[in-house]
Structure formats: structure tokens, C-alpha cells
Amino acid sequence: MGAPKVEGFSSALIPLPAENVDTDQIVPARYLKVVVKSGLADALFHDWRFDEDGTKKTPPFVLDDPRYAGRSILVAGDNFGTGSSREHAPWALDAFGIKAIVSTSFADIFKNNALKNGILPIVVDATLHAQLMDVARSGDASQASVDLASATLTTPSGAAVKFAIDPFAQKMLLAGLDELEFVRSKEADIAAHERAHPSTIDTKAHRAIQ
């Protein structure tokens, strides 16, 4: 527990030039048989990183390439995080040390799940995306930086670019506030709505199937 708090960070870029990266690649389903959130760093992109016998692929997948070690900003292709709703995807990214993903778009559920774990899905236009991907692929160690308060991405070449972020998520992350507690603070509204909108769905009023 504990709401994530994000202010800003700097890192050189990691390239992942693939479109429509699905959450089955981010964390294969066989790693979902867990009852805790921790310990998923090795599950991250497992089948792209490891051979059948569990050794790292040669040449290594980008996350295991020594040139990119310790970096925390991933530049990925369009529609990152498509597919399954598994929050194990951002848990694994977080466990590995990824703090932001830069793409031209994100799948809806992944975007929500990432923000709830303090990982920033940063959308940039196609031109800037292509530039950042080139920089990342070159291995250039110049740093990009992210400032959440101003929603600014400063590129390795020093250009400051504003990015769109849900203003509510931004406020909560900056202050380290908990969304669940925010909703609980509306208890009176919730109770009033329940009284005014009785539902015919009752999971406990069960008659056996004939």
C-alpha cells in the first residue's frame, strides 16, 4: 500500500521499436499465478529476454543490454500496453525500474494501471517520437528529464516539450495522495446515490440453476 509520489526524474532512453506491445509480452500469463505484487522484475518481457533454459538471449534484449543498464525511460512504439488488463505489467515495469514510457499512444487500461503505480505514460507526436527513438537506438547516454508539476519532457537535445496528463492523476501523484481515500471521502454522496438508485442486481439472492 502507500500511494506513489512522483516529482521528476532524469534518464537516458531505452529503445523498444515495436508497435502494439501487448501485456502478454510485458508479463506472460504464466507469471500471473502470484498473490503478491512484488518479484516480477524477471517476468518483465520474459520471453523476449530469456531462452528456453532461462539464460539471457544473445545478443541480449534491450533491457539486458549493458549499454542501457540503469535507464528508466522506455521509448516504445504506438499503442503500448494493448490487450489484457493485468496490473502485473506496471508492477513488473516498476520492479525493473522503469519510470516512464514514451509512445505515440497507449492502450486505455494499461495507461490507467501505469498511472496508479506512478509510471508515467507520456504521449508525444510522431515526429518527436521518431527523433527520440533514433537517439535511444544510437545508445546515446544523454539524459532526458521529466518534470511532472509542469508536465514537461526535456529531450536529450535540450528541447522542453509539454505532454498531456490527466490533471487529477497529476495532482494525486505530485502530492502522493491516495485515490481510494479520495473516493472514500465522498461516502455521503455514495450512500445518497445508492438510496436514490436501487439496483435489481443482488449476488446473494441466488436461486439454484434448474
Add this chain to the structure above:
Amino acid sequence: MAKTIVQKIWDQHVVSQDEGAPAILAIDLHLIHEVTSPQAFTGLRARGLKVRRPDKTVATADHSIPTTPRNLPIADEAAATQVKQLETNCNEFGIPLHGWESPNQGIVHVIGPELGLTQPGATIVCGDSHTATHGAFGALAFGIGTSEVEMVLATQCLLQRTPKTYLVRVDGRLQSGVSAKDIILALIARIGVGGGTGHVFEYAGEAIRALSMEERMTICNMSIEGGARAGLVAPDETTFAYLKGRPHAPQGAAWDEAVARWRQLPSDPGATYDKEIVIDANALEPMVTYGTNPGMGLPISGSVPDPATERDPASARALARALEYMDLTAGQRILDQPVNTVFIGSCTNGRISDLRIAANVFKGKRVASGVRVMVVPGSADVKRQAEREGLDAIFRDAGADWREAGCSMCIAMNGDQLAPGEYAISTSNRNFEGRQGKGGRTFLASPLTAAATALRGRITDPRTLA
């Protein structure tokens, strides 16, 4: 102002909205399963909170459980722990559980409708991206992450931004041999896997109206494969006829009142959408996917596309990679491609009507030699019904494997999986790399196409069956 069904359901469920914040949306039904809920219950305990509305929450075990006979223990220790944890959590928090040995167990998106819990106009969520299935009843139903599962358990509400709307109008009539699955695969092939991002699909038009509830569920189920978290069909007489008399459906006067309310749900004439698309059902063929996302699909008479003719370099790269993974050649026909395995089941196509279609193809025949055919009912109830109709005997006599209910090889968490390099034709919803087993290769298709393919061991156009 004329409203869409999505706007009507939305307006009825907004509890409150602070300036600049998302709406607090009331949730009518929360479905949970063993894989995406344990961490949410851990969070509740750490906060010292209860489940606010256990009477609007229901659980089942479906993803990680084996489909072998239920009198055997769960051999996979991690899966057994997860199922046990679900039982502990449901007991502790007072949540009704249709556990893995229950007569009402099944895939969460199959049992909600069959129990009559899925009702028009409701907001329905589940830690599962195929929750849009319930949209077939005119419910606003969508998948959520585990943090959101925790929030709904604690508050029966979610923080949500108003979705955009996307009208998918399917005109005309389906030709013989073409089914609901082919409609949704054709839509996704046209708009791509990100085409519906940020939107809710409303499926409408003559061809949708003509579909049964189970067929509508197949279409809504794969909304997420087109990028939309939710997809729905306005309720009509077909919806009410399906629901009436089900265990959790309203009864007597409450039924009449409910139906009167549900009749107000369809989108008003003149309501506008953020996006629209029209599909001509008459022109559709059976569809098959050839690549590694559900948007990589083609009419069964078609040929695998060539990366060299892709204008966008990123798409060309993605296509080349997909063909390499699938070990297919640009320009080759998809017909007659050999398969090792046929999977009939899942929340997309594991309902009784799907099994009847497959059994009708298999009756009095044998599946091709060397081809493994796995038939997995979507729920224990579907299994019982199939056995009452003698479908299990048809499957067994044809050489197919008749299993217990669960997600099975759709997600391949439970030991039902492809070997590396194997090809499957599957009635499920995802053909991602390794989805049905590490290194496995998946062709998505309808139950009819999958069953026809099982007889020959090669991708077969069901319209050519004698």
C-alpha cells in the same frame, strides 16, 4: 438533447464529480476471479477496510484452474494457492463464490449472463479485459486493473473519465457459414487493435439485431481487441427473452418494472457519436487471423499480406516480425495451412450455441489424424447442458477431448497449452506471441471454421463442407 445508451447509463451512475477530477461512477456488479484479485484483498486488509457491497460482488475461479476432472486436486502449487486464496478472501469478506467445484463455476463472463446477474443498464466491472462481454445486454461493462478492483471492493465506485462513443453499424444479413465472430474479426481488421482506444463501441444495425444473445456476447467480448474498453448492444426483446426466469433476474412485478426501465435505454434518434463505421454483413466471409495481434486478420479466401507493400515503416516492421513468428510467407493463401491443435472454448466462444455448432460439424465424423482437438465448455452449466444434449459423446466419438470448464488454452495458465512452434486454430480472442503457450502460433476463427479445420487438419472454409 438526444442521448446515446452510453450517455444514459453514464448519467444514471455518476455519484459526484469534483472540478477537474474524473467522475465517481457507481458500480452495480463487480465480478472477481482468482488471478487479478488477491493483491486487492491484501490492500483492503492493510487499510482495515471491509467490502462495501458483497451483495454486488461475485467470484469464481476460471483462469488458472485445470480442466481435468474436478475430483483431482490442482497439481500446480501456485494455481492451487491462488484458488485457495480466493476462497479465503471470499469467506473473510462475505462474497458469494462459485468456486472451482461449484455447479455454477465457469468463466466469469459466461456465468454472469447465465445466472441473470448481467442486466441491461448496469455498470459492470471485472479485473479482466473481456468484461465488455456483458455489454451484449446493454450494460456498460469494462475491464479494470487490480488497484481499481481494490477501489470497487472498498467503495463500490470507480474514478472514470467520460468515454467517447463509437457507433459500429452492421447492415445487411450474414451469409451462410459466416458468424458473429467473423463480424468482430472483420471490424478489428479494419480499424486495427488501437482503433477504438478511448471509446465505447455501440454495435447496431440490422445484422446485430438479428443475432442471438450468445452471438452478441461474442462480438462485445472482443471490443478490447479493437482498443475499446467497452462495447454494447441496446437491449431488445431478444435480451429480455434470454434474461427472463434466470436465477438472479427480477421476478413478477419487479420484472415488469425492470423491463419498462430497460426499454428506455436504447440511444435516442438523432444521438451523435464521436466516431462511426458501417460494415456490410452481406459482404463478409469467414475470417482468420494470420499474425500476432487480432487486427491481423483476413477473409478466409485471402492471402497473407506482404510487408513490402506496407507504406508505414513501423507497420511493415511489425508485419515482418509477425510473419517470422508465425513462420508464414507473404502472399501465401491462408487456406490449407496445417494446424496441430484446435481449441474450442473461451469467454468468446465457449457457450452452448458455440458447442452445438462444433458438434454439428463433428457428428458422425472423425477429426484429422494427429490433430489434438480440445473442447472446453465456458461453464459447468454449459457442460451439463451439452451433456444433456449428447454433445460430449459426439465430441468424444470424433476424437476430441471434452474438458471441464475454464479459460484453459485461451490464456494457457493452467497447463492447457501449445508446444513451441505448434499451430492452433482457436475460437478464443488473442493471437499474441506465446498467448496459448510459449512459442505457440494461433489462428483466431469462429467455432464453425475451427471445427471444419479440425476435420481436415488444415485451415478450411466451412462453406465448402458437404
